Amino acid sequence: MSLLPLDEIPAPAPARSPAAAARLLPRLLSVLPLLLIGAWAAVDWRTLYDGAARLGSADPWWLLAALFFTCLGWLAPACVRQGALPERLPPWLLLASQFAAGAANHVLPASIGAHAVTLRFLRGRGIPLGRAAASLALYSLVRPIAKTAVFLVFLLAFPDLLRLDEVVPDRRTLFLAAGGVTFGLTAPLLLVTAVPPLRRPALTFVRTALTDARRLHTMPSRVLALWGGAAVTPLLQATVIACVGASLGLPMTWAQVTFAFLAASTAVGAVPAPGGIGPVDAALVFTMTAFGTPLGLATATLIGYRVITVWVPLLPGALVLSALVHRKVL
Structure with missing residues (x-):
């Protein structure tokens, strides 16, 4: 280098500016949902293949009816989100954010993905943290x-609908559930008490x-959106299962399927699994087998339900998520 003329010495490569890195980050984030879908499809390809074969x-x-109620299932959480805020949110952007949040919710456990997307959406609308x-x-x-509350209404309306002696958990399971609820309520209080900087x-x-x-x-409008949307959501999910079951010849009524879904999701819905899957x-x-449904048919119904509610909307939801990130809505 010392023997070269000064005008022939190569100039050092310009360092990447922080502004350029900031412009590159949204592009990477917009591609990330698609990469996660590809990874999940590679891991869970057998379920996707079996479910598609069953639905064939x-x-x-x-x-088609199940797909229709699945679409209504995206509208209900949007109503609940609006009901949880006094400010009026843009309806179409809110619905798009919840559609995108559904894709994120099936990747991360305990609704972390959906809450993260919604939090970014609310912050973008000027809502304080x-x-x-x-x-x-x-x-x-x-x-x-x-x-x-909906589950208790079903208990009162159909007291003999389900053979409770076959599905009520034993004493050990009840103790574990009570311990989990107690820990979930007392742990934050103990943490705040033990760590003074967290108190304020x-x-x-x-x-x-x-x-x-x-x-x-x-x-009144917020109360109706908040509580009405929250009550309708599990009913729509159960209706999707009933429609898928009807397409496969499931020998259960809508009331039985709804009761079974409410009982199952209420019992183990707090387990932190992605989208509640598992x-x-x-x-x-x-x-469902407690109603006399063959195990294979009940399993096929659940696989079809997951294909329609998870896999069919997953790619469109990821694309909407990428578009919202790219347009800086999130």
Whole structure:
């Protein structure tokens, strides 16, 4: 290099500026959902293949009805999200964000993916972080309460619908469930008590959440969207299962399928699995067999349900998620 003329010495490569890296990050994030789908398809390809083969011999009209109720199932969470905030959100962007959140929800456990997408959406609409987090907490609290209320209504309306002696968990399972609920309620309190720096943010969050909850429950439209959407969501999910079962010849009525789904999802819905896949499926197959459904038919129904509600919307949802990231909506 010292022997070369000064005008022939190559100039050092310009360092990548932070602005260029910031422009590259959204592109990488927009491709990430597609990469996750490819990885998941490679791991779970057998389920996808078996479900598609089963649905190939099913009644297409019932499958079309199942797809219709699946689409309504994206509208109900959007109503609940709107009901958890006093501010009015853009309806179409809200619906698109929930459609995209559904794709993220099937990748990460315990609804972390859906909450992350929704949090980014709310922050992009100018909602402060504390109030956005409070709305997510209210959303997470209302949904299981509403589902349990619907389940109790079914218990009162159809007391002899299910043979409870076959599906009620034993004492050990009840103790484990009670221990899990107790730990979930006391652990945050103990953590805040033991770590003083967390007390002030925790108290601020609780005050914000209570203030918004009181304000929302003075607005009839928000109450209807919040509680009505939360109550309708499990009914729509059960209706999708009933439609898939009808296409395969499942010998169960809509009320029986709905009761079985409510019982299964209420019992093991708190298990942190991606999209509830796994624990809810096993519990639902167990409750369906309690009605006399053959195990193979119950399993085929659940596989078809997952194909329609997970795999069919997954690629469009990932594309919508990528588009929202690219347009900086998220």
